Amino acid sequence: MKSTNLKRLAQELNLSISTVSRALNDSYEIAPETKARVKALAQLLNYEPNPYASSLRKQKSQTIGLILPEVANNFFSLAIDGIEEIARANDYHVLVYLTHESHSREAAIVQHLASGRADGILVSVASESPDFTHFDLLTERGIPTVFFDRVRDEETITKVTTDDSTSGYKATKHLIDAGCQRIAYLLVSDTLSIGLRRQQGYEDALRDAGLAYDPELVLLGHPDREENIILIRELLQKHPDIDGIFASVESLAMCSYEVCQELGRRIPEDVKVISFSNMAVASLLSPALTTITQPAYEMGREAARILFRSISKNKPVLPSQSMELQSQLVVRRSTQAS
Amino acid sequence: MKSTNLKRLAQELNLSISTVSRALNDSYEIAPETKARVKALAQLLNYEPNPYASSLRKQKSQTIGLILPEVANNFFSLAIDGIEEIARANDYHVLVYLTHESHSREAAIVQHLASGRADGILVSVASESPDFTHFDLLTERGIPTVFFDRVRDEETITKVTTDDSTSGYKATKHLIDAGCQRIAYLLVSDTLSIGLRRQQGYEDALRDAGLAYDPELVLLGHPDREENIILIRELLQKHPDIDGIFASVESLAMCSYEVCQELGRRIPEDVKVISFSNMAVASLLSPALTTITQPAYEMGREAARILFRSISKNKPVLPSQSMELQSQLVVRRSTQAS
DNA sequence: CTGTTAGCGCGTTCAT
DNA sequence: ATGAACGCGCTAACAG
Numbered sequence: 001m002k003s004t005n006l007k008r009l010a011q012e013l014n015l016s017i018s019t020v021s022r023a024l025n026d027s028y029e030i031a032p033e034t035k036a037r038v039k040a041l042a043q044l045l046n047y048e049p050n051p052y053a054s055s056l057r058k059q060k061s062q063t064i065g066l067i068l069p070e071v072a073n074n075f076f077s078l079a080i081d082g083i084e085e086i087a088r089a090n091d092y093h094v095l096v097y098l099t100h101e102s103h104s105r106e107a108a109i110v111q112h113l114a115s116g117r118a119d120g121i122l123v124s125v126a127s128e129s130p131d132f133t134h135f136d137l138l139t140e141r142g143i144p145t146v147f148f149d150r151v152r153d154e155e156t157i158t159k160v161t162t163d164d165s166t167s168g169y170k171a172t173k174h175l176i177d178a179g180c181q182r183i184a185y186l187l188v189s190d191t192l193s194i195g196l197r198r199q200q201g202y203e204d205a206l207r208d209a210g211l212a213y214d215p216e217l218v219l220l221g222h223p224d225r226e227e228n229i230i231l232i233r234e235l236l237q238k239h240p241d242i243d244g245i246f247a248s249v250e251s252l253a254m255c256s257y258e259v260c261q262e263l264g265r266r267i268p269e270d271v272k273v274i275s276f277s278n279m280a281v282a283s284l285l286s287p288a289l290t291t292i293t294q295p296a297y298e299m300g301r302e303a304a305r306i307l308f309r310s311i312s313k314n315k316p317v318l319p320s321q322s323m324e325l326q327s328q329l330v331v332r333r334s335t336q337a338s
Numbered sequence: 339m340k341s342t343n344l345k346r347l348a349q350e351l352n353l354s355i356s357t358v359s360r361a362l363n364d365s366y367e368i369a370p371e372t373k374a375r376v377k378a379l380a381q382l383l384n385y386e387p388n389p390y391a392s393s394l395r396k397q398k399s400q401t402i403g404l405i406l407p408e409v410a411n412n413f414f415s416l417a418i419d420g421i422e423e424i425a426r427a428n429d430y431h432v433l434v435y436l437t438h439e440s441h442s443r444e445a446a447i448v449q450h451l452a453s454g455r456a457d458g459i460l461v462s463v464a465s466e467s468p469d470f471t472h473f474d475l476l477t478e479r480g481i482p483t484v485f486f487d488r489v490r491d492e493e494t495i496t497k498v499t500t501d502d503s504t505s506g507y508k509a510t511k512h513l514i515d516a517g518c519q520r521i522a523y524l525l526v527s528d529t530l531s532i533g534l535r536r537q538q539g540y541e542d543a544l545r546d547a548g549l550a551y552d553p554e555l556v557l558l559g560h561p562d563r564e565e566n567i568i569l570i571r572e573l574l575q576k577h578p579d580i581d582g583i584f585a586s587v588e589s590l591a592m593c594s595y596e597v598c599q600e601l602g603r604r605i606p607e608d609v610k611v612i613s614f615s616n617m618a619v620a621s622l623l624s625p626a627l628t629t630i631t632q633p634a635y636e637m638g639r640e641a642a643r644i645l646f647r648s649i650s651k652n653k654p655v656l657p658s659q660s661m662e663l664q665s666q667l668v669v670r671r672s673t674q675a676s
Numbered sequence: 677c678t679g680t681t682a683g684c685g686c687g688t689t690c691a692t
Numbered sequence: 693a694t695g696a697a698c699g700c701g702c703t704a705a706c707a708g
Contacts, residue, residue: 003454003479005701016679021703029677046475048453052393053701056684061390063433071422072415072635080409084436093455095401096434098422115386116341117431137384141341297410343685354695359687369693391685394700 004045013041024049063093064307065118067109069101069126069150073250074278075296076124079148082300083122090308092119099126101223107134114141120307124150127189128223132157144310148303149294153193159322160303164194167292167327168201171246171274174290174329176209178272180244184217184235186252195248198276202246217242221252228255236263236271243271250277276327290331299325342383351379362387401431402645403456405447407439407464407488411588412616413634414462417486420638421460428646430457437464439561445472452479458645462488465527466561470495482648486641487632491531497660498641502532505630505665506539509584509612512628512667514547516610518582522555522573524590533586536614540584555580559590566593574601574609581609588615614665628669637663 010017015034023030023038024047041047055061064087068076080096087094095118099106106126113121114137121143123135132152138145148160175183185202188195199218206213219235222228232255236242247253253275257267265271276292306321348355353372361368361376362385379385393399402425406414418434425432433456437444444464451459452475459481461473470490476483486498513521523540526533537556544551557573560566570593574580585591591613595605603609614630644659 003452007701017701018680018703019678021701022678025703031677034677046449046452048450050394050701051453051455052390052399053684054703055390056388056394056686057701057703059684071409071418072412074410074412077410077415080434081436084409084434094434095431096418096422097432098419111384112386114341114384115389117389344687345685355685356687356696357694359685360694363687367693372693388685391700392687394684394702395686395688397700 004042004047005050009038009041009045009047013037059116061117061119062091063095063118064304064311065095065097065109065113065121067097067099067106067113067121067123069099069124070251071096071098075149075250075294078278078296079124079300079303082297083304086301086304086308092308101126101128103128103130103134110134110137114138114143116141116143118143120144120146120311122303122307123147125152125192126150126223127192127221130191144307146303146307148299150192150194152191153196157322158306158318160299160306160325161193161322162294162299162325162327164197164327165201165204167276167329168198168246168248169205170201170329171198171276171290171292172202172205173209174331175244175246175272175274176205176211178244178268180272181211182214182217182239182241183211183244183246184219184239184242186232186245186247186249186256187218187220188249188252190220198248221249225251225255228252229259232256232259233263236260236265245271245273247273247275247277250275253277290329292327293330294327295325342380342385343388347376347379347383347385351375397454399455399457400429401433401456402642402649403433403435403447403451403459405435405437405444405451405459405461407437407462408589409434409436413487413588413632416616416634417462417638417641420635421642424639424642424646430646439464439466441466441468441472448472448476452476452481454479454481456481458482458484458649460641460645461485463490463530464488464561465530465559468529482645484641484645486637488530488532490529491534495660496644496656498637498644498663499531499660500632500637500663500665502535502665503539503542505614505667506536506584506586507543508539508667509536509614509628509630510540510543511547512669513582513584513610513612514543514549516582516606518610519549520552520555520577520579521549521582521584522557522577522580524570524583524585524587524594525556525558526587526590528558536586559587563589563593566590567597570594570597571601574598574603583609583611585611585613585615588613591615628667630665631668632665633663 006017006020010020019030020038023035024042066083071077084094097109103126106129121138123145125147132154135145146158151157151159151161172183185199187199203213217239219231222231236259245256247256253273256273260267260271267273274290278293278296302323344355344358348358358376361373362380404421409415422432435447441464444467459476461483463485470492473483484496489495489497489499510521523537525537541551555577557569560569574597583594585594591611594611598605598609605611612628616631616634640661
């Protein structure tokens with residue numbers, strides 16, 4: 001059965017197409033009785049307006065694009081959840097694209113999105129991206145774009161982030177207070193502020209505690225998981241005195257756990273690990289574990305809210321709308337001894 | 339700067355719109371030289387065809403819809419990953435919708451998707467959905483639909499599932515072999531085959547081991563997390579002899595962990611827990627934990643592949659294309675004692 | 677209050 | 693090998 005359109009409704013009702021259209025859109029200039037007739041038939045025939053015809057005409061897609069590095073990760077999953085929630089509240093649809101940390105893939109997606117497929121875009125940047133020039137096209141085309149979590153430190157960008165240096169400080173201090181002397185830092189990317197600001201906090205905490213900052217203990221991660229395993233293994237073997245690990249992202253923490261198990265280094269007895277992450281799961285299971293938990297769901301919601309504000313106003317996104325949320329140091333201790 | 343369209347390109351090149359269109363689509367009847375000129379300018383001006391105009395004309399959206407119960411869950415995250423991968427390989431876009439287990443929300447999404455916004459749909463059904471009638475509209479409209487993981491046992495449906503009863507059996511047997519005598523089963527929904535078939539395996543394993551099947555130990559879960567916490571707490575308090583829990587989905591396992599901690603019941607000393615899930619994270623951290631791991635990524639890919647096969651052939655999805663993948667019982671034991 | 681007309685940008689006849 | 697013309701389904705401006 002072919003899907004019904006305005007023409008069909010108009011014919012069956014002996015009305016003009018525009019009248020039917022207006023009736024369905026609750027135009028004030030249509031007789032209530034006509035409206036009722038039209039709506040009744042529309043419902044009967046399961047009429048759904050063709051969104052593409054409508055988008056073409058209105059130059060609005062009712063769609064936002066969401067560009068993420070990955071999704072098999074609790075943080076971004078929660079972010080999607082928050083974003084979808086707000087989109088739905090605005091009667092918008094969400095297109096999801098994954099970069100898998102690849103710069104070229106990210107650039108290709110952005111290029112495509114310049115077509116007008118989406119009215120606005122939310123991005124968490126791939127760790128591999130060397131710069132932000134590939135996003136310029138969106139600005140030129142006047143497509144509102146809001147960055148969240150994975151951003152670069154640029155004034156001209158609208159972003160939603162967390163208090164990364166503060167919480168990096170707290171995380172490191174937590175390890176120090178727990179007795180760690182040689183703390184490694186696992187950096188996710190040297191172009192994203194997320195890792196750099198956390199590192200700042202790490203260095204500050206070491207200094208304040210009178211501990212030496214050893215560049216050898218700072219590891220720059222890789223987009224590829226296997227590669228990270230190798231790098232971390234090397235690090236731990238070269239520096240057997242490492243008694244603490246601060247991972248800037250969940251995936252690096254995961255790798256650390258694997259390597260520690262492989263090397264027979266017990267957690268948390270031999271090595272204490274703390275990570276930025278949203279490992280609700282992990283925290284529940286391993287009560288001794290501490291994480292720095294970002295308000296992922298809230299970040300998604302806030303980023304989406306800012307985006308919709310500028311979509312509805314038909315204005316470019318104002319950098320002044322940038323906001324910083326707070327992460328939480330979550331220490332899980334159950335009644336049972338570890 | 340306004341985005342460029344065919345008209346603009348045609349004007350600047352002194353060609354007709356149709357020639358430009360054909361050149362960009364590599365039509366055989368366009369002079370190679372003209373093609374080159376057109377493409378050069380298109381590239382220069384960052385021309386991107388308006389997808390909605392194109393969709394309207396071609397009656398193809400280059401988009402698939404993905405309907406999920408939730409996403410803050412490792413299984414569905416991995417599934418998205420696999421699906422996006424295949425979609426991208428087919429030059430398709432992915433719209434994501436979350437039902438949060440709500441039937442009405444699911445019905446509304448399906449109703450909307452009957453508009454033609456997507457050329458095909460992938461669904462994992464909400465636990466709350468009492469039946470499948472709301473999907474009939476898609477069939478009527480000829481929109482290919484493939485169900486995965488959360489499906490109902492209906493012959494007429496195309497689906498990708500795992501060997502649920504077999505692995506339910508294995509999971510239960512694992513607990514029995516570990517010494518459990520009173521094993522609770524946490525059922526996610528009594529309408530979805532996923533939970534029922536796993537329960538079948540559970541009952542079979544009990545019988546084969548000569549253990550009594552006690553209906554009191556089977557708990558029907560709730561969409562709401564807090565509600566589950568209460569239900570599980572009641573269950574454990576009423577039956578303090580429970581020494582094993584088999585959760586049919588990850589979320590119920592999470593709730594169990596929380597309740598056990600709250601009640602001071604140690605895992606795995608007092609209560610052993612096994613769950614269908616993809617808690618890669620959890621498994622890593624809690625070496626003693628066993629999970630039944632579904633090939634989530636693969637399921638996503640297979641479901642998407644089947645969908646695209648029928649999209650490209652312009653045929654309805656054949657139920658015969660249904661496939662069953664295998665889950666794996668993953669026992670994690672590290673070198674360290676728990 | 678309702679109908680007529682004119683595009684939105686693209687792909688596809690049909691003509692030359 | 694290229695151009696002119698039409699229509700996908702919808703909304704909006706302009707009648708009346």
